[in-house]
Amino acid sequence: MSEIKPTVHSHTGEAIFAAPLAETDAQEAEPATNARSAVPYTTFTKAHKCLITVILTSTMLASPLTATIYLPLLPLLAKHFHVSIQAINLTITLYIIFQAISPLLFATASDSFGRRPILLVTYALCTVSSLGLALNKSSYAVLLVLRGVQSLGASAVLAIAYGVIADVCPPAERGGMQGPTMGAANLAVCLGPVIGCLVALGTGSYEWVFWALVIFGGGVLFLVGFGLPETARSVFGNGSMEATGRGKTWWNLFQARSKMKRAATEIENVNEVVDEKNGCGTKVGPGMKAKFKMANPMAAIRILFWKDAALVLWMAGSPYAVWHAVQTSIPSIYADTYHFNELQIGLSYLTGGFGTVNGGYLNGKLMDWNYKITARSIGHTIDKVSGDDLNNFPIECAKARGSYYLLVIYIAALAGYGWSVQARAHEAVPLILQESLEIFGGPDIKTIN
Known part of the structure; x- marks a missing residue:
């Protein structure tokens, strides 16, 4: 990150x-008067940080929830798909493998293209794969593949969330945001198996466990789309630059469309924001598109x-x-x-x-x-x-x-x-x-x- x-x-x-x-x-340090302290680390207010904390807490539930809600289903899945427990355990192994691969792909991409679009993509992957798992009735091979895709979407969220925290909090304050976020997100570790057991016992089937993940994923996707601002410092600096394009929330886009009938906006000068800590910056202005280079x-x-x-x-x-x-x-x-x-x-x-x-x-x-x-x-x-x-x-x-x-x-x-x-x-x-x-x-x- x-x-x-x-x-x-x-x-x-x-x-x-x-x-x-x-x-x-x-x-x-008190707010200093020297040149270095004249540029704040971030322009996000406490209210913004509280909103981001709530949204991050919701997004970070994905990985522990999809991993642990599945565990009580192992005997039921083995019986339904007519395979051994060892074969079902292979789906857990595959899940862990994709847990290692996913951050390499998506966390790196979030540095180049921004946190918001990558979070939306990963949650879409997680939700669609959960839908496929709920609809899969008889194929063990499909179960194996979709669990890998589900892990690919869910497992990058933690790394991206840490990146968001680093974007909006200076080093001395990151623990204050990361601690409550991780504490609340880890609640899924203990609730996941209980939810899995209760749903399986109440319905006598595994499908509704995955339907619950579909509902959860869709709800968080909606929350991220409408509420999470873009924070990537490599894209929008310390937050002082107005978000454009994919950096806008869906609510911002809705407001922009409602104002299209008003008088034409004045042409603004091209702004340049440079992050002195990272040595990175981007130029954004009306009619211009920022150029991003995808890291390896x-x-x-x-x-x-x-x-x-x-x-x-x-x-x-x-x-x-x-x-x-x-x-x-x-x-x-x-x-x-x-x-x-x-x-x-x-x-x-x-x-x-x-x-x-x-x-x-x-x-x-x-x-x-x-x-x-x-x-x-x-x-x-x-x-x-x-x-x-x-x-x-x-x-x-x-x-x-x-x-x-x-x-x-x-x-x-x-x-x-x-x-x-x-x-x-x-x-x-x-x-x-x-x-x-x-x-x-x-x-x-x-x-x-």
């Missing part, structure tokens, strides 16, 4: 559990060969792989070991879901807190107006601060979870440990990346 750069985590700071500093200790999505693969970046990606990817393994195994574990019925299996996802909600909220607080403490430790003054120049700020130290402690607790919870299942401990034990995995694994993943 244009504002989120790969970081090199060669250092970690003190424990994050130290007593928080008083606000007077954190050095924050495969260029991101090069990051895998950077030693420090590869370590960070491994640290983030490992807990994510564990999460998928745990989520996929829950129906079998609680059905075979604890003899849960379908509804109880769906409810067993709630503990882990509550952990992701709490972890997402905690993550946002930790991000801003660690940023302030790191700034204070090096005598840096936080610029909340124009944003800090991250080339001269140890952002990797701020994000990785205290990650050792989170990793130790996470690994201990994971080992305890495996032991509790093997020893057939009381069902409350693995359920509590599921929540611990999400609380301490979630913030660790997000804070250091």
Whole structure:
């Protein structure tokens, strides 16, 4: 993304559990009079940011909801399509593969063409594939293909949403927007399986689960189309430039058409907005079209060969792989070991879901807190107006601060979870440990990346 750069985590700071500093200790810059601070980082107001937060929260439900609402359906799908559980598990594997591919394509495209049009395309893909899954009655091959397309549309949303947050929030304030957004979006992780179970039990079929996704996708597509402004800094700078063409919301287009009968508008001078942080800009004016160059999505693969970046990606990817393994195994574990019925299996996802909600909220607080403490430790003054120049700020130290402690607790919870299942401990034990995995694994993943 244009504002989120790969970081090199060669250092970690003190424990994050130290007593928080008083606000007077954190050095924050007042609106300065120098030339650099004269250009605000963004022109979006608090009201605009609140609206964007609500819309982003809705869009970010797509990936966890489409992934988890499907899990309780595995036995039902195997029986309906006359295939083994292993064959149905292959649809989950394919979903995960496209989860890796989708951000490479769409997140990169959103930097070049803007967030709005790419979000609309991805949600359209997700909604249409859900419709196909609802209409598919007998073909396992179609189920396999459409799950891949569904993942392709849903999985890019998180990366694009992070880009939107970076567009409208300076580095010191991103945690305040990302934390509540992730906390609310992660609610889908615990609600998805419950919704899947309730719908399947109430209808006796899997089709209505996908119809529910069609309704959800269509509603969010409508919300994005009418309410989400274009924020990409590579296209519209800090937001001071009036949106044109595909950058306009559907509501703006409706208003523009209603004004077409008025007097002809005056010809405006060509405006140029340059983002001094990114060194990128675009010229837009009446009768002119901005030229965009599509970045090579495969260029991101090069990051895998950077030693420090590869370590960070491994640290983030490992807990994510564990999460998928745990989520996929829950129906079998609680059905075979604890003899849960379908509804109880769906409810067993709630503990882990509550952990992701709490972890997402905690993550946002930790991000801003660690940023302030790191700034204070090096005598840096936080610029909340124009944003800090991250080339001269140890952002990797701020994000990785205290990650050792989170990793130790996470690994201990994971080992305890495996032991509790093997020893057939009381069902409350693995359920509590599921929540611990999400609380301490979630913030660790997000804070250091």
